[in-house]
Amino acid sequence: MPQGLGGPSARHQRPAPLSADARYARQVVMPTIGEAGQALISDSRVVVIGLGGLGTPAATYLAGAGVGELRLVDYDTVSLSNLHRQFLYREDDVGQPKAEVAAERLRAYNPAIQVNTHTQRLSDALFATLLPDAQIVLDCTDNFPTRFAINAACARFGVPLVLGAGIGSTGQLGVFRHDRKDSGCYRCLFDESGEVAEACEDAGVFGPLVGMIGAWQAFESLRLLIGESPAHSSWLHFAPETRTIRHHQIPQDPACPCHV
Numbered sequence: 001m002p003q004g005l006g007g008p009s010a011r012h013q014r015p016a017p018l019s020a021d022a023r024y025a026r027q028v029v030m031p032t033i034g035e036a037g038q039a040l041i042s043d044s045r046v047v048v049i050g051l052g053g054l055g056t057p058a059a060t061y062l063a064g065a066g067v068g069e070l071r072l073v074d075y076d077t078v079s080l081s082n083l084h085r086q087f088l089y090r091e092d093d094v095g096q097p098k099a100e101v102a103a104e105r106l107r108a109y110n111p112a113i114q115v116n117t118h119t120q121r122l123s124d125a126l127f128a129t130l131l132p133d134a135q136i137v138l139d140c141t142d143n144f145p146t147r148f149a150i151n152a153a154c155a156r157f158g159v160p161l162v163l164g165a166g167i168g169s170t171g172q173l174g175v176f177r178h179d180r181k182d183s184g185c186y187r188c189l190f191d192e193s194g195e196v197a198e199a200c201e202d203a204g205v206f207g208p209l210v211g212m213i214g215a216w217q218a219f220e221s222l223r224l225l226i227g228e229s230p231a232h233s234s235w236l237h238f239a240p241e242t243r244t245i246r247h248h249q250i251p252q253d254p255a256c257p258c259h260v
């Protein structure tokens, strides 16, 4: 008789109880997390800005890990060209607000957490609502002006920022310790008058590439929440085609306007 992956006894196993203990057991058993780390994760408020190719995996892993409150920010709607990489959405979601659809899926994925949505464009007023009591902001957007605005807001409110970027087949990951006075930031690294971002529409993007970077953003965010992240800011360049990772610390630029 053919056997499934679970073997002959799998069909007789009782389902696991729907308790938080069982849900988070595989991460709580890790010495770096434990019950204390899980409590930190469960008590946290995390802002995810952009629910596209980066925000989809990032928000999903954070929801799975039990982040107490996710604040999803996106004014965009689902389009057909999103679906090859944005796996929270289905074809019949096209035209619907991304934040609302993502929230519905994440609440079903983990009913124990709170998921709130914000479908307006970013503004100082919205930052003032979302950031003061947040532990982390994830920048999952795709353009330079928005990244500078988010970085400046995180500097203003002293909230750590985990930034992801992916285009073509290369990705970047920034962890900026705005919660520490001496740390460098995104504006220390890039001049606002400098580069023009390549758009996904023009350059294209591998779905799994933004999947990897978004998952990495969730990884770094969880490490920040449990106090396991380095105290300095860092920038990482990732080129999976050549198996290359470059990584360096970001010192604070005394001329950076974010630190006056």
Ligand SMILES: [Zn+2]
Pocket (backbone or CB within 6 Å): 184, 185, 186, 187, 188, 189, 252, 253, 256, 257, 258, 259
């Ligand atoms: Zn700076």
